[in-house]
Amino acid sequence: MLFFYFSSGHGGSWSIGPLIALLPILLQLAPYVLQSGLAPVLTFSWGPTEFHTSKGLISAVLMAVNYLLIPAIGVWGMARFVRWVRGNGGWRFLLRLLLQGYQAGGAPRAPAPQQRRQGRVTVEEVADALTKLPTETYMTPEQLAALPVHELKALLHGRGLHPTNCLEKSELVRQLLQHGGSSADSCSICCEDYVPAAAPSQAGADADAEESPVVLRVLRCGHRFHVECVDKWFLSATDYTRAPACPLCNAPLLPGQPSSSNGSRGAQ
Structure with a gap:
């Protein structure tokens, strides 16, 4: 009462x-x-x-x-x-x-849950956006040079590039290597190289062993990261007020989010 x-x-x-x-x-x-x-x-x-x-x-x-x-x-x-x-x-x-x-x-x-989440995204939205981002296997410059021209062009199209001015195979390889920018050879989240140098004691034992492919996720801005690293980065963004964005250029994950001044420059 x-x-x-x-x-x-x-x-x-x-x-x-x-x-x-x-x-x-x-x-x-x-x-x-x-x-x-x-x-x-x-x-x-x-x-x-x-x-x-x-x-x-x-x-x-x-x-x-x-x-x-x-x-x-x-x-x-x-x-x-x-x-x-x-x-x-x-x-x-x-x-x-x-x-x-x-x-x-x-x-x-x-405020109500929908008001508290104003300007934020849900886990479902982040997971759905991640599934729409392309993934690719990391390849060294030598491995890229060994690919045929049509596969190189397919990689460029997968990254949203158009090889209109690339008349030679070397130009295609160069454009692929330049597109990754600072994330072309190492993951900026875990700070590890995609192909770590083998220790001297393991060099002989692993020489003939087939290396497991390193799978990278390519963001809309062109930067690449380990799949597990970048997925964890984006999913953890739902716990805070910051919007999920590229760790390097701050380009938004979702197309509807406003782009910052750094994110508009793309991969560098």
Whole structure:
């Protein structure tokens, strides 16, 4: 009963807590007050028989109010209280309200989830954007030079480049190597080379072993990173207010996000 303190949602508030707390006591005392106060009047006006009949009627009405009206008000009040708690943040707000009182619990509530996420993206949006980014296997300049021309052009098209001015194979290889910029040979997130130099003791043992391919994810700006590194980078961006962007040039991951001055320059 004491929790019936609600906010109108427009800055005002109203309370029926004190009235509800005192109402059962008033109803219990009401028969005695009415009987003692009205007994002389009813006895003088109606006589003893009419007075006892009226006293029984008053008691019946007060009992009906006590056993029907009060529970109904209680159910209605609890329903309003549950809606009020849900509208202010749920059980966290209720716990704060019980521990710190209404002044702390009823302080200006935090914005709704959709308002808190204004300017931010969800994990689902980041995961969907990552699946649309191309991936490629890292190749050294020697491996690129060994590829046929049509495969080199396919790599360029996959990166969003158009080899219109590349008439020779060497020009295609050079354009592929230049497009990666500072991320062409090493991952700027983990600071490791895509092809680490083998230790002298392992050089002979691993000479004939087939190396596992290094898979890179190519961003829209052209920078490349390890798939596991850049995916973790973008997914961790959903925990903060910053928008997911390229670690090097700050180019946005999602097409609808505004580009910064650095992100507009692309891969360098």
